[in-house]
Amino acid sequence: MALWTFLEYAAWGLSALFGAAIVADWIKIDTTYSEDVLTSSREGELEALTEQQHKA
C-alpha cells in the first residue's frame, strides 16, 4: 500500500476514534450527572467556587 493511501486511511481512522471518544464521554456525563449540576455555572461566581475548593 502506498504511503499516502495508508496515511489517508490512518487519518480517517483517527478522526473516527477522536469522534467516538468525545461522543462516548458526552453520553456518559449526560447520563451520570443531573442537568441542574451540569448547567450550574454562573458568571461571576467562579472566585468563590475556587476559594471553596482550595479550602477543601
Add this chain to the structure above:
Amino acid sequence: MATTHEAPEKLGLLRVLGPAHVWALGVGIVLVGEYMGWNFAVGKGGAYAALIACWFAGTLYSCVAMIDSEVTSTVAAAGGQYTQAKHIVGPLMAFNVGLYLVFAYTMLEAANAITVGFLMDEVAKMMGTDGIDQRPFIILAIMFLAWLNYRGVLATLTFSLVITAFAFTAVILLFLFTTVLSGDSPMRHAELMTDLPYGWLGVLASMHFGLWYYLGIEGTTQAAEEVRSPARSLPFGTLAGIMTLLIAATLTWYVCVGLMPWEYLGQAGVPLFDAARLSGSTSLMVLLGIGTLFATLASANGCINDASRAWFAMGRDHYLPAWFGAVHPKYRTPYRSIIFLVPIALIFALGAPLDQVITFSILSGLLGYTFMPINIILFRKKWPLDSIKRGYEHPFHPIPSITLFTLCAVTYFAVFLGYGTQLIAMISFYIIVSLWFHFWRYRFVKRADQFTMPWPRPKGY
C-alpha cells in the same frame, strides 16, 4: 434519564491559565495570517500597498488590543466582547456581538482545516504523488483539536503555546538567515520593489487583506474566566501579543518582498514557505514547512476555544438554549458548546470555498471591531476611571476609539469593493437574527440573572 451523581453542587470553568497562555491564544489564532493570506494585499496593490495596509491594520488592531485590555481587565467572564456588550451596551448588542464572535472563529477554524488539507496535498505532491484526498486530513485536524479542547483548557493552550512559539521563532530565523546572518544575502529589494501598480485605489483595496496580519488577536478576552489573574494576565498577554504580531508582520513583509516579485507573491498560497525555498537552505525550508502547519493548527485550536466560550456564555445567559451552558464535571470545559460547533466547522470546511469562508470570518470580525469604540466610550462614560479599578487604562482616550472607528469605515469600503454581495448578505443575516432575538428569544432570558458583575451603579442611573 440522567441521575444525580456525587458531584460538586456548582460547576465552573477552571482558573488555570497564565499570561503566556493568553499570549499563545491571541498570537496562535493570528500567526497563520503571516504564513498565508496577507500576501493577497500585495496582489491588490503591490508591495508598498501591502506595507501601508500592514501598518494601517496594525494601528487598527493596536487600538483593538488597548481598548479590549482595559474593558476585559474588569470583566473576568467567558464570552469576551459578548459579555462586555451585555454589561455596557445592552442585550441586543450582546447577542449580535456573540454571534459575530462565533461566526468569525468557526469560519476561521474551517479555513484553517482547509489549509491543513492543502498543506498535506502539497507535501504529497513534493514527494511525487499526483495529489491526495484532502478530506481525511481536514476532518482529522478538526476532530483532534476538538478532542483536545474537550479534555481541558490547560493542555489545549499549552499545546498552542508550544506550536505558536515554534512558528514565531521560524519567522525570526528566516529573517536572520536571509539578512544579517547570511554572507551572500539572497534579498533583491532594489530589483523587485516597484511603484504602486494600481495607485492609491490599490492601497485601499489591499486593506481588506491587511486585516489578515492581525485578525483574531481580540480572542484573548475569551480566556477571561480561565486565567488566574485576569486584571494582570489579560492586558499583559494581549499587548505582548499585538507587539509580537507587529514584529512578525513587518519581518514577513520584508523577507517576502525581497525574495519574490509582487506579481507572484500576490497570488502565492504559502508565501513564507516559498521564501524559505528561495533562500536556498533546506533547513529553512523544513523549518518554515513545519511552521506553516503549526501556525495553522494553533489558529484552529484557538478558534475552537474562543467560539465555544462565546457560545457557552450565551447559553448560560439563556440568550441561546441553556443546554449549551453546561460545564464538564471532570474537565471543566464547555463541552456541549465544543461538540455543537464541530459539525458546523466540518460543513464549512468540506463544503465551502476558502476565500468565501475567510471573507465571512473577516466580515464578522470587522462588525465586532466596529462595536468596540462604541463600547469603550460608553464604558468610560457610565463607569469613569475612579468608579471601577481597571487592570489597565488605555491612553489618549478617545483618540484610539475615533481612530478605530475611522479605520473600520475605510475597511468596510475596501471589503465592499471586492466582496460587496457577501457584505450585504452578512448584514442582512444579522438584521434577521436580531429581529428573532428581540421578538422571540429574549422572553426566555432571566433579565436580573445576566448581570452578575459586582460593579457600582452606572453614572447617571
